[in-house]
Amino acid sequence: MKKIELLAPAGSMESLYAAVQNGADAIYVGGTKFSARAYASNFDEENMIEAVEYCHLYDVKIYVTANILIKENEISEAMDYIKFLYEIGVDALIIQDTGLAELIKRNFPDFEIHASTQMTVHNPEGALLLKKLGFSRIVLSRELSLNEIEYISKNLGVETEIFTHGALCISYSGQCLMSSLIGGRSGNRGKCAQPCRLPYTLINRDIMKEKKGYILSPKDICTLENIKEIIESGTSSLKIEGRMKRPEYVAGVVSAYRKAIDEFYGSKQLKSSMKNFNVNKEKKKLLQLFNREGFSSAYLFGNIGKNMMAYNFPKNTGVKIGEVNKDLALKLEENLSVKDGIRFGNDGFVVSKIIKDCENVDEAYVGDEVKLKPTKYKIGDILYKTSDIKLLENLSKTYSNIYERKNGLNLIVKFNVGEPLTLRTYYKDKDFEVIGEVVQKALKKPLDKEKIIKNLNKTGDTAFQFINIDFESFEEGFLPVSLVNSMRRKLLQKIVEYIINKDKRSMQKGLNLNLSSKKEKRDKIDNPLVIVTTKDQLKAVQEYQIENIAVELFMKECDIDITEVRCKNLYIKTASIIKNEFESVCNIIEENLSHIKGIVTCNLGIIKRFKEKTKIIGDYKLNIFNSYSLEFYKDMVDTASISLELNKKEISNLMRKAVIPCLLIVYGKTELMISEHCPIGSMFGNKTNNNICSRECENGNYVLKDRIGEEFPLKMDKYCRSHIYNSSAINLIPNFEEIKKLNIDFLRLDFTDENYEDTLKIMNAFKEKKYEGDFTKYTRGHFKRGVE
Incomplete structure (x- = not known):
C-alpha cells in the first residue's frame, strides 16, 4: 500500500519549519504573486528558493499555489514566475486558471500541475476530463462524501487530494462571487473578504417569519477520528487548510495527523510504536488551537445539517473554562496560566493575574476556584480559553531547532596509518565519499575510535545524523580533530548539494505564448x-x-x-x-x-x-x-x-x-454562491433530525438580509442545493x-x-x-x- 501523503500549509518560513519538523510529507506555499491567500506572509523569490531546498533536504515535496485567475496583461509575468518555479525545482503547481494550465503544459510538459479546489471538480466525469487534459492530481471539492471520493480515486484511478482539517467555505470553491460583487475583493483573485462569516437574517417574505445568526458560517473540518476510513478511500493526499494560521497552529495540527496516520499504518503492520496515540487528547489540543463552536466532518458522511454550522460565533470559540459566579470567581473546567487568552461573548482579554485562595499564582488547575485580572467579565458570563500559552510554547519548541528532525545515514570509515582518512555513505541511491589527509603515526596519544565517533556525530546544525558508524579498517594513528570535523562537514555538504541540485531544471528555449487563429469578427449583436x-x-x-x-x-x-x-x-x-x-x-x-x-x-x-x-x-x-x-x-x-x-x-x-x-x-x-448546505431547512426545518428534508423551501419566498439591509434572494434547485443571488x-x-x-x-x-x-x-x-x-x-x- 502506497502511504498517504500528509500535506501541510505554510504561509511563512516559520510555518514551513513547523510543518516539516512535525512530520509533513509535503508542503504547499504561495508566492508573493498569483496566490489565493494574498494576505498571508507568503514567499518572495529568495525565500522560495530556501523553502524548496529545505523541504528537499527532508524528502518533503513542495507545491506552489498559483491558484488565482490571471488577467490578460498578467500572462507574461505569470509565465516568467512559473519558469522561475520550474527552474528551482518546485515539485508541482496548484492552479485554477485554465489559461495558465494551457501554457504550462505547452512550455513545461514535465511540470506537474494539480487542479485547485477552485476548479470545482465534484463529479467523476469532470475529474476524468482534467486528468486527460494533463492534470496529475485533482484537489476535489470539499462537498464530496467518502463514497464519492473512493469512486473517483479507486474506480477511476484519478490521483486525488482532499481537505481533512481547517476552515470550510459554505459555497463551492471557485463558484463564489459574493465577496467580489458586494465588496470588490475577489475570492478568485485571493482576496476574499469572507462575507460568509457575517451575520444575516433569513426571512420568509410570504409570512414574514425570520431567523438571525451567522447563517453562512460553517465550523472547521476535523477528521482526526476518521483517518482509517479516509485512507481506505484511496485518496492520495490529506490536506490541512491554514496558510493564514500561525506556526504553532501548523505544528499542532500536523503533529496530530502525523500520529493518526502512523497509528493506522502501524496497526496494519502489527507494530506497537504508536499504541499510546490518544485521539481524544489530540482532538482536545486541536480544539484549543482553533475551533468555531467545535468541529464537523463536513460532507464526508452526509451530515450537512445545522451540526456543521457555527451559527452563534464565527471566530475562534476557544474551550470553555467556567461560568462566573456571584463572587466574580469561577470553578475551572480547564487548566489556566497567566498570559492565556480569554473570551466572553464578543469580548476578550489576556490573563494578567490568577488569584487563588487570595494569592497570586502563575497557574491554576481543573477544580480550582479563581478570580482573574483584568476583571472585565460579569456574573453569569461563560469564559472560554482561546489561547493556551503553555501549549503554544511547547509547540514552538518542536521547530525552534529547524534541524531537530534528522535523516539517518550509515557511515563507513577507513582510518589507517599512512593512508588518507576516508568517509563513505549511501543516500538516495547514490554513494558519497570524501578523502582527507593521510593518517599519521601517533607520536604521543593516538586518536581512538570513541573520539572519532564522537566528533563525527556532531551533526546538530544539519538535517542528518549517523545512525551507524562502522570502521572498514582501523589502526591507531593521529589526525587533528579539526580535520575529522572538516571531513564530516564536507561529506554532508556533498549530500546537501546533490539534494538541492538534483531537482533543478533549465529551460533551453523561450516561452511560447502563441494562440490559434482568431475567430471571425462579428458586427451584429442584436440577437441575445x-x-x-x-x-x-x-x-x-x-x-x-x-x-x-x-x-x-x-x-x-x-x-x-x-x-x-x-x-x-x-x-x-x-x-x-x-x-x-x-x-x-x-x-x-x-x-x-x-x-x-x-x-x-x-x-x-x-x-x-x-x-x-x-x-x-x-x-x-x-x-x-x-x-x-x-x-x-x-x-x-x-x-x-x-x-x-x-x-x-x-x-x-x-x-x-x-x-x-x-x-x-x-x-x-448574479449567482453569488451555490452550496450543498440548505439554510432554509437548517433554520426553519426539522428540529430533531438534521438529515430529513422538511421541504420548507416550498413554503415561501426567502431572502438573506445583511447588516445594511440588502436582501439576497435564496433559491433552491431541484436537487436541494441552495443558490444565493445578488440583491441587485x-x-x-x-x-x-x-x-x-x-x-x-x-x-x-x-x-x-x-x-x-x-x-x-x-x-x-x-x-x-x-x-x-x-x-x-x-x-x-x-x-x-x-x-x-
Missing part, C-alpha cells in the same frame, strides 16, 4: 441569448420574438415544459454543480437533444459528456479570465461566457485575441454603445425571480438599447471597476 426560469418570463420574452432562449430547467421554481418553447434556437441551462444526479440530468438532456440547439453549462462533467453531441455555451462560472482560457476550451466549448469580474478594458484586452466566440451578460442577478441585477443596457466597441460576439440576459412585467420592462429596454427607469436597484457589476 435569454435565460428564463418561469413561464411568466418565457411569455414576456417570446413577445419579443427572441431567437435564442435557454431554460434554467433544474431550478425548483422552473415550471416550463421545454417541448412547448417556441424559438429558433432552444438551449437547456444546467446548474454549475451536478453530483449524484449526474446521470439523471444527462438522461434529461439526451431525451431532449432533438428539441434543443445546445446546453449552457459550466459543469466540466457535462461538457465532457456532450461536447461531441451538441452545441456547448460555456457559462460564466467557467471563470474565463484571459484568451488562453479560451484556447484551453476551444475544442470543448462553442461559445464562452466571459467572467463577470472583468472590467471594460480587460474585456477589450481579452477580445482582441479571442479564439472562440464570446458572450457578455448585460442583464441578470447587473444592467449594462445603458452601456450598449460602449459594449459594441469591445468586439463581443453575443449578449445575454438572465431572468431569475423577475415577474412578467419586470421581464417585459427589461426586454423593451434591450430592444430600445436604453434604460430610462430607476437605476438604483441595478448595478453595473465590475464593468467599470473590475477586481484587483
